[in-house]
Amino acid sequence: MASNWERLDPSLRDSVQENVELYERVRPALKLVTREVLLTLRTMFKDTEVMPLFVTGRTKTVESFREKISRTEKPLEPGGPLVLKFPDPFRTLNDMVGIRVITKLPAENAVAANLIKRQRQLFDCRGDREKDIGSIESGTYGYSSRHLILRTIQNEAVKDYQQVFNPDVPPNGSYFFECQIRTVFAHAWSEIEHDIRFKAEDPRAWTPHFDRQFTATAAMLETVESAFSDLHERYEEVRSYWDVEGEGAAPLTPNRIRDVWRTLLPHVDRKVDDDWGWAAELMAAHGLNQTMQLAGLLSANRITEVRQALDHRYSPGPDRLLDDLLLWQYGTEHIELTAEPADAVPHPRRDSLLRRLKQIERYRLTQG
Template structure:
């Protein structure tokens, strides 16, 4: 049941009059909608932030009538209730709605703040985080950033205002709504809106629907967090390859640990957290920058080395780094990091020699099968 269906008969004439007026000027308002969409979309052209898409909609006549029919509870029994929006064409701020859809959660705030900074074209009159199920309440639901923006001296808005009231002075200022949310939250909210809020028969509703929506919202939050973590890792890894930036950072033990745990978090050090041994191994070959370490730790090479040595046990960082250096530098790695050939005991040299022979045999086998 809609608010219009339940509306007090004494208020119907006023709502019908507003609805007729809205129907008359709606074509001009659609032009305002497209102008606002174009203006908001253009904000991102010179920026590094690229929303997936920017869409817009003008409120439908049916939706307008329903919202204009909302009432306040009467203060006295039997009194005529008051309309929440006595002049809906001027009271409602969502007749024009813009949606900015981003990929990742952190981009929501970036997009909203970028829009708010366009003070030559817009004035932000409201900014709130709207969610159905907030963190504070311990529930789940989609979240979006809702901005109430006001256009400034816009000619398209002036034409709409003149159509609405030819006798008034058209200033070109108009309030409209901008919603900014992620693509996953957008999909969730669209489906939920269709099922929960557009259900024509409330008797067909089941409490299990609420349970399912809560469950999908929880999964949505988990997936978004995973994507956010993946993006952060990607940004970190690409920074390692920046020769003039992160890539030039020197390889201290802490730096090596950070790079390793970013690139190979599944190959963890089981003993202490002192990575001085790694710095010494790398320095023996003159490898002293982050870029040189990430170039060494290429995934396809690691896979090849694992196959060549057919490790009985999954190697930890110390063994795997040693093997990678041996793969790249061969006998030089042995001479630089093992005991002298004439030492009384040479366990490390012997182990490296055995591993190098396995690598050589693997390489020869791969060459013969080509």
């Protein structure tokens, strides 16, 4: 199928060709502008709160430039000939230099965008929009990408380019370029979708089933992104439990124990309205009163060993599991601190703890 250039009316070709020849002449200098802003952005992200997976840049090829400026649209007056969509491309196009910042998670897009926009001594942000091909409001799926239009400020590489472009005009170092920020999932989807939909050698090789497949994969990717975001939030929360000067030092109130437990062991839970005061009492008996101490007690490896040692017939609830973990850790001391006195009659808790402690001791002997 014919390209935009091949379909272009002969009356418009001279104008397009003139701009293409100019672009071909200045492109080497423009590549240095791309290199400069790319290095600047890469340096900007070092030692910051967000580290992109990668930051890439490209200078539009001559072929791509010609194809884009060969686009036409209907004139303002009905019945007239088609007109060029970009009659003055060097003034209106912002994507001859393009930068992409690829992140891991959707929340990082906003952080990265704000970080760039704060560098006012380097860039002036002249546009910021969320490009959604598919959105919640329309009930469709696609990819989301943050698009910034940035203007360089007193950039030396830009001044060199401007000297090549027009030596008669004093260079000011200001140049508009586009910076796209998107997740690695959105990036993969958009690249494949763009190659098939817009860069296919023969657009006639298309079927509506492709649209359906792209929509389905976009929906799956959105679900995967959401799952990874939840996983990251849980990881950050769990990691905070080991912060001695922060969350790790938070006191073990009943509600705190409940929240930590449900984060670390969501599959071993009690009824929503249950009081966790019993857990606070058991922990306090051993002087355990900080979040970090509870997180350390709920070690996955220790829980596995406790369950093997006691050969639980049924999956234990939080009360039984916490009791067994403390018994594993403190042995006889746990019995003396939390069970009935030895001379009490009857003493069912003491009997139960002594029986379970013998099981633990036998298990340890068999495990060497």
